Amino acid sequence: MAMPLRAVDDTAALVPVPARPRRILISTDTYPPDVNGAAVFTHRLATGLAGRGNEVHVVCQSDLGPASADVVDGVIVHRLRSAPVLVHPTMRVTVPTRLDRLIGAIEPDVLHTQGHFVVGRAAIAAARRRDIPVVATNHFMPDNLFQFGHIPERLRAKAGRLAWRDFGRVFGRADHITTPTPLAATLLAEQGFGREVEPVSCGIDLARFHPMAEPKAWARKAFDLPDRPTILFVGRLDEEKRLDEIVRALPYILNETDAQAAFVGKGNQRGDLERLARRIGVGERTFFLGFVPDESMPQAFAAADVFAMPGIAELQSIATLEAMASGLPVVAADAMALPHLVEGNGYLYEPGDVMALARHLSGILSDDALRERFGRASRDLALTHDHQTSLARFEQIYDEVTR
Template sequence: MKPLRILIGADTYAPDVNGLSRFSSRLAAGLAARGHEVHVVAPSHDGPPAVRVEDGVTVHTVKSHRWFSHPTFRVAWPWTTRPRTARLFAEIAPDVLHVQGHFPVGRGLVHAARAAGTPIVATNHFMPENLVGHARVPRPLQKPVTKIGWWDMNLIYRHADVVTAPTPRAVELLEKATGMTGSLAVSCGIDAARYRGAEPDRDGPVRVLFVGRMDQEKRVDELLRAFAALPAGHRAELEIIGEGVMREEWTGLAAELGIGTRTSFRGFVSEEELVAAYQRASVFCMPGIAELQSLVTLEAMAAGTPVIAADAMALPHLVRPGRNGWLYTPGDVPELTTRLAALVGDADMRRRMGAASRDLVAAHELGATLSTFEGIYQRLLGRREAGAVRAA
């Protein structure tokens, strides 16, 4: 395959810690490792614009500002970002643009690519619940903000030559909300081998793990209440990795429920510590209701961990009830307690379901995702070249 110059636009990128930034950085590094020239444009992690090279990728950052209601969320203002992204686009002159959102960075790059006639691929990671949670939108305004958010996204993504989303459920949501058709489901993908390790210690306590933002749509309070309701006699510990606006409240809830000494809130951890946490976990729980795929659930599955997840959004694509874990009705804490108790109390079930998780995650290998996007880029460039020949 002929090496391409690929520009990835993302409104959050490493070292930010969230699913979108982790996917974008893995996509960029993976494409660079395959011989492509890869550039990324993203908001600065600490404010000032800069250029750096990491994992073979040239990362151009634009000036960003801290969002007033969130400790880690940063935004790039559109009135300064659009001229900057236009200049960067002209300097980079990519063969193809691949944006990860419709916010200021993605928006500016799409306008520049459209003016230049450059093929555009757009992947949707947008969920209204994530937007209103991050921005702390008051409840009475959440419904109109959600409607405006989808309308605004459609204004930008309608210019893309190909639109993708991580799962069939995510595609269904996108098309229903915007009226788009023809979108493709392409898994975010993971390097499954990175997470494989020895089985958890059968003689130690059963470790229940959650990884994700400490924000309202993740519903960690349901996990805390279910864990506290486990029958007496279970030797279990709960490990929670992630940061967010709800951490203090949920830490207080754990103490109130009497599980503070058996629950560790670890905040952000390094990639190495995260891998170690997956490998020592006995059960992974994802109670979130706004998952378009859930990379952390895929990572836990790759480590050979059974999964209990909310029966919401795209999580049913990952959890096969009775095979690699269980689904439960969001908000039904007694049902979650029952599912947790069954796995916490049965080592053989955990081992069997963990092995099934490893089998199921094979369909989400990063290599397949990279090949799919390479194929999309090449098809779009082929169409453009054919059109230029006909015009000549």
């Protein structure tokens, strides 16, 4: 970036004045220590942009309750006072507030909001009052909220329409709108959102997530897993992930190969899944590893032979991309954006078809050559989702909306 010149006096030569870094404010209703796809993406976006020389601020809910501000991983994090969400054991919600004073103090060049709920809504309103450009990225799917709101099945279609209408009102105020995949952009159009939406991949750090040379027994030992063929799932253990399908598939898989399933993540379905596994006789073949720190995730993928993603509400699935970058074959539900991640690197199956899921997983686990070929194809596909490419595109968008 060229630096402006300033005259010191009438006789002095012109000297360069350093230009300040681009200043970005990211607003989000979920941020680590929350564990979900939107929180993971937002953290990597913020730290990635800071690593590229930007001054990055994040405004989000407090994870403890009181408001606070701190520098974390090179990002200035402003946490707003919050209260627990009664329908979810770990989530918190920000107490509604105007953000004019905060935005006035930061004076960002651009606001990049990651949602349209409490924090995103307040941030967009405050940015608009100060004529600050707004970029908005959508991670929202009504299906992700139905279980937490205990919405009856018969009312979900109507609730979904109301939720999309509210989304359109809020995101309609943005200057530029993105979402992780072309399918997710099409979904917004189908829901009546009339604005242009650009697909920008969440991206993954290909330097961190890559095939490991070490024996899988070494990685499994770190998680106290027996050394046998391993099916892995990473994500929230919640309703829309349909993880019971993996558990129900295990008895059929065990007829063909000596396998086990490992689940990384937390969620309100864990107890039900453990009871189901015991009831159908696979309790000793299912392992719940709980929360695994991000720095240990490459080793978790290294412990597996195949990755399973039965979720039906994925707008991209960072976990699936990380598994692919790690060289794992993929078996995924033929739903939402997942088909875009399965092309010569595994299989799709109809959601709910447990026999098909079992057949595909058994086929991969029992065929070394097939597993190796699918693993190479996964890595090749993952190379098209480089994190740095996504960060560079967001920087271009910021420049476009601020011109």
